[in-house]
Amino acid sequence: MSFTPSSKAPEASDAIIRLSNIVKHFGGARALDGASLTVMRGTVHGLVGQNGAGKSTLIKLLAGLHQPDGGRIEIDGVSHAQLTPHLVEELGIHFIHQDRLLVPTFTIGEALFVGREPRMSGTPFVDRRRMNREAEALLHRFFGIKLEASALISDLTTAERQIIQITRALINKPKVLVFDEPTAALVRREADILFRLIRKLRDDGISVIYISHYLREIEALCDTVTVLRNGLDVATLPLAETSAAAIGTLMVARDIRELYPKRPIEFGETVLKLDRLSSTGKYDAVSFTLRKGEILGLTGLLGSGAKDLLRTLFGLEQPTSGSVELNGKTAWPADPSEASRRRLALIPEDRRRHGVALDLNVRENTTLASLGRFTRFGLINRHAENSETEALVKRLQIKTTGREALVRSLSGGNQQKVAIAKWLSHHSEIYLLDEPTVGVDIAAKVEIYSLIGELAARGAGIIVLSSDLDELVGIADSVLVMFRGRVVREISTSRTTPDEILAEATGSKEALRHVG
Secondary structure (H helix, E strand, O other): OOOOOOOOOOOHHHEEEEEEEEEEEEOOEEEEEEEEEEEEOOOEEEEEOOOOOOHHHHHHHHOOOOOOOEEEEEEOOEEOOOOOHHHHHHOOEEEEOOOOOOOOOOEHHHHHHOOOOOEOOOOOOEOHHHHHHHHHHHHHHHHOOOOOOOOEHHHOOHHHHHHHHHHHHHHOOOOEEEEEOOOOOOOHHHHHHHHHHHHHHHHOOOEEEEEOOOHHHHHHHOOEEEEEEOOEEEEEEEHHHOOHHHHHHHHHOOOOOOOOOOOOOOOOOEEEEEEEEEEOOOEEEEEEEEEOOOEEEEEOOOOOOHHHHHHHHOOOOOOOEEEEEEOOEEOOOOOHHHHHHOOEEEEOOOHHHHHOOOOOEHHHHHOHHHHHHHEEOOEEOHHHHHHHHHHHHHHHOOOOOOOOOEHHHOOHHHHHHHHHHHHHHOOOOEEEEEOOOOOOOHHHHHHHHHHHHHHHHOOOEEEEEOOOHHHHHHHOOEEEEEEOOEEEEEEEHHHOOHHHHHHHHOOHHHHHHHHO
């Protein structure tokens, strides 16, 4: 989707948000070291930086959740010595946080209208019919999707929950919208819808702060970008005069052209073989093989069956027909415990809910899937467990204060590395990676890509499910594209492009075949 950044030259009076020389300490650590951010009216302003660069702290200061130790905050030309969340909302600034949770037992209608429920005329009772009708109309208007307003939040996909959060924010008719990694859980079509909406909001005069690790999104969507590094803004650039590669270099202070470190590997024997595997209503007649040292990409739109297929391979769902061979033996895992015993590992998309135990420490998470190796007569060999953890922390370059640090305290990229360490400790042979770099910064992505390559070099078979098509072309040997429950094509990444894969995933190529 093409987009031309605004060419209007901003004036001082055009600034709706101006944060100047902001300083913030947490104990002895300086999170912000004189950072500045100026957002012009009616523009989309990107904010990027590695995890720990200061993005979250700066945004929390703007939200009134923290108070600065130095600097100046101006909103709409008025200086504010202290912001509170209530005041910020009154000023017309609204936030969509990556980890903001909806109440799982609410319906969609209740989640959208909580605190502002429409009432039956002359009564204190909620008009549920009207609430549901308006909720469904809003979702269709903003995103072009149909969801039953009576559906529970707990029954929605991650992408659908994200859409509910965004819609709720838009109901407030904000002056400024702050998006924190809004597309981390969205597939390409949903992301495109969101981009169109953001551009419309900008054209209607609403200012947008857009925080993302996806530099292609920043390049395509934003008018201006501010790059943070080590608590300081190192550049503010018009997107018409820069590129994703240049932004990435500023973020990490080094050349990132080698984003996808890939090494030639000679494949070994087949470790996984599917023959016409089917699950009624989800996927049909899926067949492929995976060999030692091979990285197989898997992609498809929401509802294509790709995610269900990955869950089946780990025993979370059961197929209705077809067969699976693991290391030459026909049998599919009946449950995750059996999958684990057969040396399969699943690194799930939602690492915070399913990949790691946030309230356990790094050591406990690392050995969680392999405690049997460290236990004798019911007692844990703590020395061996500590040694294993420290070796994996060093090998994966996990940034932590120590093996006893709670995983909750780690950045997203380092939480993902802990999820991988858990299965490395288990000596897994087949790795199923579900969106492995969602929500992590560019430097952490490079490290994860390097780790995937290292696992393949050691003889592991790897399946990577990803909606980031550049990522798949960069790291995989071939890609299986699923559309409406079927594998429509297996493509060698040396002979394809992200655009070609997208055409297959959206059914564009299939439509052309029928026309021809």
